[in-house]
Amino acid sequence: MVSAPSGAGKTTLVERIRQSPNLFYSVSCTTRAPRAGEIDGEDYQFLSDTDFSERTDKGDFLEHAQVHGDRYGTLREPVVTNLKSGRNVLIDIDTQGAAVIRNCGDPLIRDALADVFLMPPDLEELRKRLVNRGTETVEQIDSRLATAAREMEHWRDYRYTIISGSIEEDLRRFRQIMEAEGYLSRRLIEK
Ligand code: 5GP
Numbered sequence: 001m002v003s004a005p006s007g008a009g010k011t012t013l014v015e016r017i018r019q020s021p022n023l024f025y026s027v028s029c030t031t032r033a034p035r036a037g038e039i040d041g042e043d044y045q046f047l048s049d050t051d052f053s054e055r056t057d058k059g060d061f062l063e064h065a066q067v068h069g070d071r072y073g074t075l076r077e078p079v080v081t082n083l084k085s086g087r088n089v090l091i092d093i094d095t096q097g098a099a100v101i102r103n104c105g106d107p108l109i110r111d112a113l114a115d116v117f118l119m120p121p122d123l124e125e126l127r128k129r130l131v132n133r134g135t136e137t138v139e140q141i142d143s144r145l146a147t148a149a150r151e152m153e154h155w156r157d158y159r160y161t162i163i164s165g166s167i168e169e170d171l172r173r174f175r176q177i178m179e180a181e182g183y184l185s186r187r188l189i190e191k
Helices: 010-017 050-057 077-083 095-102 107-110 122-133 136-152 167-182 186-189
Strands: 023-025 061-067 071-076 086-092 116-119 160-163
Touching: 010 071, 061 095, 061 160, 071 077, 071 095, 071 107, 071 186, 077 107, 077 167, 095 186, 122 136, 160 167
Parallel strands: 023 086, 116 160
Antiparallel strands: 061 071
């Protein structure tokens, strides 16, 4: 499970990690409009508000939360199915959703869990990255920075924190964490 304030470089990191062998990326549902280049079913499942509510009522989500004024949710079924077949599952999630998953009662998920917070070096750097990305208005950037400041207070809740550097550095550190997690004695016992 990986969390980061928007603009911290998480999307690029996640895109690269997604290419790892034996790894399933959990495609979230969202009511947010697709950004240029985003593909339905690959980046997100883009849902209307009504459809999102229906899926919530059916209990399809492991967790769901309101982030930056839109709704986001992690689908339960694909996560469980892939964990059961021995694949690593990567979940991109905000700090509220991460807290729900951390307290999840399902032992399959609890035992599989490793959480990583990707920490931007500072808020000024984050503003620069968001401005360079050019996908948000000035108001949206201000709102995302305010959320970022709040989210950055949660880094201590995560087992790992990576202070974001270059994409290659972030990628190397994330892979090292994945590798080390694989050596946990309890994971060998569970196999
Ligand atoms: P973005 O709109 O920039 O793709 O994502 C905004 C935020 O929503 C990010 O912090 C991202 O981690 C979070 N997010 C993405 N998918 C989910 C999800 O399924 N559940 C929750 N709680 N947050 C999500």
